[in-house]
Amino acid sequence: MARRGSRRTAGRRSSTKAKQQSGLGRWMRRLFIWGGVLALLGALFLGLAIAFAAQSLPNYSQLKATQNAQTIVVRARDGTKIAELGPSFGKWLDSSEIPDVMKEAMVAVEDRRFRSHIGVDPLGLARAVYVWATGEKRFGATSTITQQLARNVFLNSNRTLDRKLREAVLAMALEWKFSKEQILELYLNKVYFGGGAYGVDSASRKFFSHPATELSTAEAAIIAGLVKAPSRYSPTADVQAAVSRANVVLQLMRQQGRISADEASVDVSAVKLQEDKAQNSVRYFTDWALPQLDLLLPETFEPIEVWTTIDVGMQRAGTAAIKANTPKGAQGALVSLDRDGAILAMVGGTDYVTSSYNRATDALRQPGSAWKLFVYLAALESGYTPGDTVKDVPVTIDGWTPRNSSGSNAGEINMRTAFAYSINTVAAQLGNEVGFGSVASMARRFGITTPISTYPSMVLGSSEVRVIDMTRAFAAVSEKGTSVEPYGIVKVTDSSGNTLYEHEAARKVQLVPDYVAAGITDLLQTAVNTGTGKAAQIGRPVAGKTGTTSSNKDGWFVGFSSGVTTGVWMGRDDAKAVPGLQGGRAPAQAFSAFMRYAVQDRPVEQFETELKLPEWQLEPDDEYYFGDPDDYYYIDDQGNLIEPGRQQPEPMPFAVEGEGFPQGQPPQQGPGQYPGQNQGQTPPADGAPQAASDDFLNRATGQNRNAGQTRPPPAQPVRRGPPAPVQFPPPRQQQPPN
Known part of the structure; x- marks a missing residue:
């Protein structure tokens, strides 16, 4: 009986295990089938998306013509170029004009499998997923050259999943529509190399003062090394950082068999760099002057040249x-x-x-x-x-x-x-x-x-x-x-x-x-x-x-x-x-x-310091010689600032309510008074004779004027002598500068 019970128990266990294995197999088969179906649908959807994107892409000529912003060339008074601001695209170089060493340097450092992938790099993506899954680093696959081109031409630089997916689709669409050489040509003519330089020709002219068709191996390595971090590796900002980065590029090219050992051993530090005039003191001037273009010009995005007053020699001096x-x-x-x-x-x-x-x-x-x-x-x-x-x-x-x-x-x-x-x-x-x-x-x-x-x-x-x-x-x-x-x-x-x-x-x-x-x-x-x-x-x-x-x-x-x-x-x-x-x-x-x-090239000029006083100062008894107030600014008897040629007084612009005189007006003067004169006092306190007669003072300050007179009086003459007590608000600064 015990044996039969034992056999029945074992049979039930075997049956249960068989049922479990059968159920797991069914779920695995279903998962495989549905996974295959979903993958097929995903591939179909991706294919349609790529095809649609490829059909929507501009043609090659249109892509070549795109330019993202305005270029401003700033010139000194003699025509010398002192700065170039905004994007500089240089001359467009066909693939056959770009040196092979420049192409190989860029592929070596940015996308070693460029010539074999379909726009995205599956191996690079798998490696990035593995690194992320093991928890060593955050997820961050390196973009291929084609992806970078898609981002530069069509997208922004936001680090979002949506943007990365669209970047991948556009990259594969570019690979579908254009050849590898066309993609590399577009990339090398459009990628940003820092300092406003877009494209290899612009970068070569900026950093080495010659076109990209003449790039040497060391120069190509410097330019290729800039794409990862244009500001950090810029040779005009940090020569040592640029040289170190260029040596890394040369080693990668050597390891990938793109150059020989002799070529990889070139002395990058011997490369002659162009002086970066955009970072010298003339930028103080351009930072002040160029914003004025918003007021001086209608809205325009075409390249412009700004001719300025700056003298290059004087700026250096x-x-x-x-x-x-x-x-x-x-x-x-x-x-x-x-x-x-x-x-x-x-x-x-x-x-x-x-x-x-x-x-x-x-x-x-x-x-x-x-x-x-x-x-x-x-x-x-x-x-x-x-x-x-x-x-x-x-x-x-x-x-x-x-x-x-x-x-x-x-x-x-x-x-x-x-x-x-x-x-x-x-x-x-x-x-x-x-x-x-x-x-x-x-x-x-x-x-x-x-x-x-x-x-x-x-x-x-x-x-x-x-x-x-x-x-x-x-x-x-x-x-x-x-x-x-x-x-x-x-x-x-x-x-x-x-x-x-x-x-x-x-x-x-x-x-x-x-x-x-x-x-x-x-x-x-x-x-x-x-x-x-x-x-x-x-x-x-x-x-x-x-x-x-x-x-x-x-x-x-x-x-x-x-x-x-x-x-x-x-x-x-x-x-x-x-x-x-x-x-x-x-x-x-x-x-x-x-x-x-x-002033070394200017003639010596003597100053005109001889005083030719107006007649009204020399002959104060003759009203005719008061001078013409239309010739220059003056203050009328109400303390208002009068501009040349204006008859109506304007409020004095310098006073602020709560500071100095209330609401821009000076202390009220009594009849016939002027600043510095004691009220009601005709002779000075020291008993010396006053500088001008009462009649002159009255006329000079606007008193007793003829009824038909329409011209305002000139600036009031002020008595010379000991300072008269005038009441002012208490000073805020008791220890003034010397």
């Missing part, structure tokens, strides 16, 4: 002057203008590759005593002359007490000496006397575009400015008080030479009378001859002004000679002190080094 003279740890900037406003040189820092921030056009820094240009311009326009006596004495204005950098006072001196030695107390008294609003409006008149404070300390340069604006202001003085508008683009042409834009000279405006320009030029020349700017001398007449801010945070020198005006600034980007930095040292020395080159 400016770069060298800044690098050689800027203190360690500091930055420097330089702008040089021709007499018509053309930018001859622009240096925005010591090294563009290290920092592309343009300190010549974008940085806002305190100008220090260079700002006194506007203080003395306002004083000269109000009636002072360079030989007039002023007093270097301690002074306090609404609680603010300026001090001279020397720590001492000289007593009675003339205006010329006070300016040459940058006496702060005199500038403060002059600013108080003519009105801080008048100084601010003078700065606006001469092209300062940044906010201007009207607190007393503003006379010593507490308001921040740009280097290009200060240079523009001094250039206007060089042009005898006539406005100067900086510009950098002369004309723009298309690929056929047609002119798309041409610069037109800006309308000239007389900012101040001739005698004011002559007077300030006298002061500026003295500052260089005998004052703080001696280091700026170049062996011919130079006029200019130094500027140094508190704690030596900024150093300036701005000046002109022979029609060239140059501004130099030095300091740290974080506005920390620079030991020993003064405007009369490193900035003045950089100015001198640059200007000696800049």
Whole structure:
């Protein structure tokens, strides 16, 4: 009985096992059948997708003609090419024109099975899946040359599964429609090699200064090595990285039997590279000038050439002057203008590759005593002359007490000496006397575009400015008080030479009378001859002004000679002190080094400093000699800025509500008053006779005018003498820059 039970149990087990094996077999057969069906359907679908894609692809001629973006060639004033921006496609090379070594180098490093796969590499894909499945690395199969071509021509670079699938379909469609040689020709003429170069011919010309038809084995290896990481392996950015990568390419070519051992041992480091001008300091200029094309030109995508004002030699000289003279740890900037406003040189820092921030056009820094240009311009326009006596004495204005950098006072001196030695107390008294609003409006008149404070300390340069604006202001003085508008683009042409834009000279405006320009030029020349700017001398007449801010945070020198005006600034980007930095040292020395080159081929020009005062100043009793206010800017008796040729007053643009005068208006004056005059006081406090009669003052300030008079009065003459007490808001800066 036991045996029969045992046999029955064993039989049931065998039957169960047989049933399980039979069920597993059925599922395996079903899985195989359905898998085969799905694979067949997938293959059919893939085939249809490939066929449809192949039918939709452009023909070969259309693919050759595609170009993805605009190319901009930038030229200097003499026609020299100084930069090429945007894609550069070079000359299209047929497959027969491309050296075999270039083809073999690209295949060796990018797709060794290129000539045998169908657009995707099954072996490479299987290897990538295995690596991903074993957990060693993330999934990332290397794209074939055909896949790269499909991505470059038709797709973006997003790393998504959908994009990879479409890339694979398009790659197989390309293989279906075109031959291997056609695909390789398209690839080598379109792939990106860095630096804006698309295609081997463009890359060869950029890096080696010759067409791709002349590529050597070492040069081909360098170019082939760039595709993986154009910026990392660029020979103009990192020569050693490019050489190392090229040696890897040569070894792969040797291992795959594409070159001999002798060819693989070439000295890549001996390859002569072209200097990369696109990364030198001229890029500061192109970064500033080229965005203006959006305003100057209609929308266009065709290649264009931009002819600029830059002088190649001056640009090099400016770069060298800044690098050689800027203190360690500091930055420097330089702008040089021709007499018509053309930018001859622009240096925005010591090294563009290290920092592309343009300190010549974008940085806002305190100008220090260079700002006194506007203080003395306002004083000269109000009636002072360079030989007039002023007093270097301690002074306090609404609680603010300026001090001279020397720590001492000289007593009675003339205006010329006070300016040459940058006496702060005199500038403060002059600013108080003519009105801080008048100084601010003078700065606006001469092209300062940044906010201007009207607190007393503003006379010593507490308001921040740009280097290009200060240079523009001094250039206007060089042009005898006539406005100067900086510009950098002369004309723009298309690929056929047609002119798309041409610069037109800006309308000239007389900012101040001739005698004011002559007077300030006298002061500026003295500052260089005998004052703080001696280091700026170049062996011919130079006029200019130094500027140094508190704690030596900024150093300036701005000046002109022979029609060239140059501004130099030095300091740290974080506005920390620079030991020993003064405007009369490193900035003045950089100015001198640059200007000696800049004016070497120009005739020596003597400055016109002889004051030819208008009759209204010499004969104040005759109203006829007031001068013509239509000739230049002036401030009317309401404190409004009047432009030349305009009869209606305009609000003064420099004041900001909450700062300085409320809503842009100066303190209200009493009848017959003018800035700096005590209310109701006719004779000066010291008992000395006043400079002009009451009748003259009344007429000059707009009082007692004839009913039929329609022309506004000229700028009010200001009494010279001890500064009168004028109430201003409390100063924000008690320790002004020197």
